[in-house]
Amino acid sequence: MPDLLKSPAAAGLTVTEPPGPPLPAPDAILTGGTVSSPWSEFWRKFRRQKLAMVAGAFIVLLFIIAIFGPVIAPYRMDQPDYNNMLAGPSLQHLCGTDEFGRDIFSRILVGTRISLWVGLSSVLVSAFFGTILGLISGFYGKWLDAFIMRFSDVLLAFPGILLAIGIIAILGPGLGNVIIAVAIFGIPIFARIVRSSALTLKNTVYVEAARSVGAQNKRLIWKHIFPGAVSTVIVYFTMRIGTAILTASSLSFLGLGAQPPTPEWGAMLSSGRNYLDQAPHVAVFPGLAIFLTVLAFNLFGDGLRDALDPKIKS
Amino acid sequence: MLKFIVRRLLGMIPILFIVSILIFSFVRFIPGDPARLVAGPDATYRDIQAVRAQLGLDKPVVTQYIDYVEGLLRGNLGTSLKTGRPVAEEIGSRFMATFWLTVVSMGWAFVIGLLIGVASAVKRNRWQDYAGMFTAVSGISLPSFWLGLMLIQLFSVRLGWLPTAGFDSWKSLVLPSLTLGSGVAAVIARFTRSSLMEVLREDYTRTARAKGLHYNIVVWKHALRNALIPVVTMTGLQFGFLLGGSVVVETVFSWPGLGRLLIDSVAFRDYPVIQGEMLLFALEFILINLVVDVLYAVLNPQIRLE
Numbered sequence: 001m002p003d004l005l006k007s008p009a010a011a012g013l014t015v016t017e018p019p020g021p022p023l024p025a026p027d028a029i030l031t032g033g034t035v036s037s038p039w040s041e042f043w044r045k046f047r048r049q050k051l052a053m054v055a056g057a058f059i060v061l062l063f064i065i066a067i068f069g070p071v072i073a074p075y076r077m078d079q080p081d082y083n084n085m086l087a088g089p090s091l092q093h094l095c096g097t098d099e100f101g102r103d104i105f106s107r108i109l110v111g112t113r114i115s116l117w118v119g120l121s122s123v124l125v126s127a128f129f130g131t132i133l134g135l136i137s138g139f140y141g142k143w144l145d146a147f148i149m150r151f152s153d154v155l156l157a158f159p160g161i162l163l164a165i166g167i168i169a170i171l172g173p174g175l176g177n178v179i180i181a182v183a184i185f186g187i188p189i190f191a192r193i194v195r196s197s198a199l200t201l202k203n204t205v206y207v208e209a210a211r212s213v214g215a216q217n218k219r220l221i222w223k224h225i226f227p228g229a230v231s232t233v234i235v236y237f238t239m240r241i242g243t244a245i246l247t248a249s250s251l252s253f254l255g256l257g258a259q260p261p262t263p264e265w266g267a268m269l270s271s272g273r274n275y276l277d278q279a280p281h282v283a284v285f286p287g288l289a290i291f292l293t294v295l296a297f298n299l300f301g302d303g304l305r306d307a308l309d310p311k312i313k314s
Numbered sequence: 315m316l317k318f319i320v321r322r323l324l325g326m327i328p329i330l331f332i333v334s335i336l337i338f339s340f341v342r343f344i345p346g347d348p349a350r351l352v353a354g355p356d357a358t359y360r361d362i363q364a365v366r367a368q369l370g371l372d373k374p375v376v377t378q379y380i381d382y383v384e385g386l387l388r389g390n391l392g393t394s395l396k397t398g399r400p401v402a403e404e405i406g407s408r409f410m411a412t413f414w415l416t417v418v419s420m421g422w423a424f425v426i427g428l429l430i431g432v433a434s435a436v437k438r439n440r441w442q443d444y445a446g447m448f449t450a451v452s453g454i455s456l457p458s459f460w461l462g463l464m465l466i467q468l469f470s471v472r473l474g475w476l477p478t479a480g481f482d483s484w485k486s487l488v489l490p491s492l493t494l495g496s497g498v499a500a501v502i503a504r505f506t507r508s509s510l511m512e513v514l515r516e517d518y519t520r521t522a523r524a525k526g527l528h529y530n531i532v533v534w535k536h537a538l539r540n541a542l543i544p545v546v547t548m549t550g551l552q553f554g555f556l557l558g559g560s561v562v563v564e565t566v567f568s569w570p571g572l573g574r575l576l577i578d579s580v581a582f583r584d585y586p587v588i589q590g591e592m593l594l595f596a597l598e599f600i601l602i603n604l605v606v607d608v609l610y611a612v613l614n615p616q617i618r619l620e
Contacts, residue, residue, distance in 0.1 A: 051448075154332045159558030162576075162595050169580045169588050170343045246457055250562050253459045254577055269460060280467055287460030295455035302451065 045307035052303020055296040062293060066113040073106035077263050088281055095285040098268070099275055104282065107263035108289045114264045115293060118179055119245040125183035127237050130190020131229070135221050137191060138198025149195070152188035160185045161247055168256045175248075175264070178257040182244050193236055197229035204228075231308040238304055242297035249290050265290045318611055322604055333596045338382050340592065341369060341585050352395060352583055368393065369585070391593070392586035396579070401590040405572065411481050412564070412571035415494060416556045418487050423495035424502060424549055431506025431545075436533055438511060446503060453500025458559055462493040462566035479568035490567045494559050498552045505548050510541040543613045550606035554599045 046052065070077070081101030089096045095104035137148040155163065164181035171177040198221075201207060207224050215224070249266030251257040258264030260271050265286040272282030349366035350357070357365075366372050370381060385391070391401035434446035469489060470478040477486050513519060514537050522532045561573035568574070572591060579587040 150328055150332065153329050154336065158592065158596055159554040159599060161558040161561060162592070165561065165576060165580060166340070166588070166592050169583075169585075170340065242455060246455070249457060250459060253457075254562065254565055256577075256580065266457070266459075269457075269463070273463060276463060276467060277471060283460070283463050287457055287464070290457045290460065291452075291455055294457070295452060298451050298455050 042307055046303060049303035049306060051299050052306075055299035055303065058292070058296040059300060062112055062116060062296070065109055066116045069109040069112050073103075073109045075103035075106040077107045077110040078102065078261065088279065096279065096281040098272060098282050104268070104285050107268060108265065108285060111263040111265050111268065111286075111289070112293075114175070114258065114262065115245050115249065115290070118175065118182070118248040119241040119297070122179045122182040122244045122248070123186060123237055123240045125179075126186025126240065127190050127233060130187045131194045131226075131233055133187065133191040134194025135198050135226060135229070138195040139202060139217070139221050139225060145195075148191065152191050155185060155188040158185070160243075161250060164247060164251060165254075165256065168251065173256045173259070175252075175258045175262070178248050178251050181251070182247050186240055186244070189240070190233065190236065193232055194229050197232055198225050201225045201228040235301060235305045235308055238297060239301035242294040242301065245297070246290065246294050315611065319608055322607055326600060326604065329600060333593070333600075334383060334386070335379070337589055337593050337596070338379050340589050341371070342375075352585065365395075368395070386593075391590035394579075394584055394587050396582050396584045396587070401586050404575065404587055405590055405594060408570060408572045408575050411569060412557075412560055412573060414481075414487065415490055415560060415564070415569060415571060416553065419491040419495035419556055420498065420549070420553065422491065423499035423552075426495075427499040427502025428506050428545070430499070430503035432510060432533065432538065434503065434507040435510035435514065443507075447507070450500040450503040453496045453503075456496060458493050458497065459562050459566050461496060462489070462563055465489045465493060466566070481570055486567075490563050490569055493566070494556060494563045497559065498549075498555060501552060501555075502545065502549060506541065506545050509544050510537060513537045513541040516540075543610070546613065547606050547610045550602055550609065553602045557595055557598065 065072070079102060081097065084093075084097050084101040085099060093103050093105065095108065098104055098107070133148050133152075137145045158166065163185045164178070167181035167184060168177050171180065202225065207220060210220055210224050248257060249264070249269075252264045252266030253270045255270065258267045260267055268286040269283050269290075272279075272286065275282050349362050349369060349371055352369070353362045353365045363372075370378050373381070389402055391405070393399070394401055394404050397404065430446045430450060434443040434450075437443050466478050466489060469476045476488050480486060510533075514533070516537075519532060519537050522536050523529065527536075560569075560571060561576055563569065564571045564573035565577055572594070576588065576591050578584075579591070
């Protein structure tokens with residue numbers, strides 16, 4: 001036992017100190033050692049989330065389908081086949097055919113682009129305006145903060161999808177208006193989370209230091225506070241995409257979004273609904289596509305949060 | 315405590331003011347002439363004038379707003395363009411169906427969500443946890459209209475156990491409330507898990523264990539009580555989510571509630587009804603937020619000190 005205590009090598013620890021030659025220069029230690037960048041640190045943590053990795057791979061696949069969908073689809077998405085209406089899944093038609101004999105699998109592939117586009121564009125708009133409002137609100141405080149936050153309260157006073165329905169009632173149905181509606185109700189959510197980050201960061205020592213060496217407000221906000229809020233914004237961004245896709249497809253299902261010939265998943269489900277008794281597959285597959293897509297974004301967002309948010313470290 | 319409630323009540327006034335202006339302006343946001351739009355494509359000039367008068371669009375804006383608020387205070391929400399009945403009556407006749415649907419959904423969602431959350435927190439990083447959390451994230455990702463259609467297909471069409479549509483008896487409530495509650499149950503499960511896990515790390519939990527109490531007693535009697543505070547708050551806020559979700563679920567199950575009324579009204583451009591419903595939803599939501607805030611202060615003494 002005393003031997004173990006004496007020599008770390010005997011205790012199973014590796015000793016890097018070479019016996020003969022002199023120690024390397026301090027420079028060499030710095031570059032040769034494992035200095036972890038924020039990226040590799042993030043990657044190391046994220047890699048451990050198996051489910052989030054699978055979800056990430058699925059999202060990459062979705063993007064590939066979104067880009068090449070019309071090319072890889074086995075049939076044209078608007079090609080009717082009146083001899084083959086409401087046919088169940090088979091080798092020719094993997095997901096069966098719909099009430100016009102159109103290949104559902106092809107329509108789902110082509111529809112991927114619509115869902116991703118709606119999700120990404122609406123959340124991008126929400127994040128853009130929400131972040132700016134949140135930074136202004138958190139940094140300047142006072143009446144500006146009060147004004148922006150009251151306005152957020154008002155928007156948040158309407159449950160998400162209801163606000164979207166209200167906006168569509170004004171603008172009229174259609175996919176473009178759905179994007180606007182979904183984007184608007186996301187703005188206060190981003191404004192709030194960015195504001196709370198900004199409030200904390202505003203009082204940190206390094207912002208104080210930057211201010212004392214004469215940094216202007218604009219520089220303080222964008223160079224010092226914004227980077228600190230970025231990880232939270234990224235996490236919410238990913239999580240919101242799932243919600244946005246779900247809301248948009250719900251609106252299309254209700255007849256307020258994409259209209260029937262468009263292969264939007266919610267709209268496909270809505271028109272397939274009438275044939276559910278004879279051909280359940282008409283509704284099963286578009287719904288499955290929505291579910292898996294939203295699930296992937298949610299799992300990916302969860303993984304990101306666990307890897308980026310130090311508060312939730314276990 | 316009273317001071318806190320009064321302050322929160324006063325804080326509602328500016329929000330209510332902005333909400334009332336927003337909802338009042340609702341019809342005026344419509345691009346083009348709303349009266350012409352409502353009257354339809356082959357309306358005569360006189361028809362359009364009549365609709366304009368009915369919507370109150372022929373008077374100065376400020377007068378219109380004062381009339382609107384005055385009407386609101388008397389409980390007058392206008393007249394439905396579709397049925398000609400007062401909007402308050404239209405909404406009143408639908409209210410209970412949505413109320414029951416929401417309450418039953420929330421009831422089972424809370425129980426199931428809590429059980430899954432506790433099981434996951436206690437069996438942390440084991441298969442029970444993974445299964446529970448995967449179920450939860452699936453619940454959040456499920457399109458409710460799809461879930462509803464699949465449940466109808468299975469339990470009503472194939473097995474014939476439950477009705478497919480309408481609201482006649484408690485049996486009618488089963489499938490819609492399952493559909494509506496699944497998302498909320500999932501959110502509650504995730505929240506309970508993280509909240510309970512935090513409490514289980516606290517010193518007093520360890521003390522309770524150290525003095526020899528059984529683990530189950532520590533979890534259910536000591537830890538859960540404190541873990542529930544944020545869960546209750548969050549559950550209250552989920553009511554708003556249910557109000558929104560009911561629009562979709564009521565459409566799937568042909569439920570005679572407020573959600574379907576809203577969709578029908580949007581399709582018909584029945585603006586007074588849409589306005590009335592938006593106002594009701596906003597009021598409900600603001601009120602729930604207030605109750606949740608007060609409840610939170612009652613449950614958690616730390617808040618009152620601020």
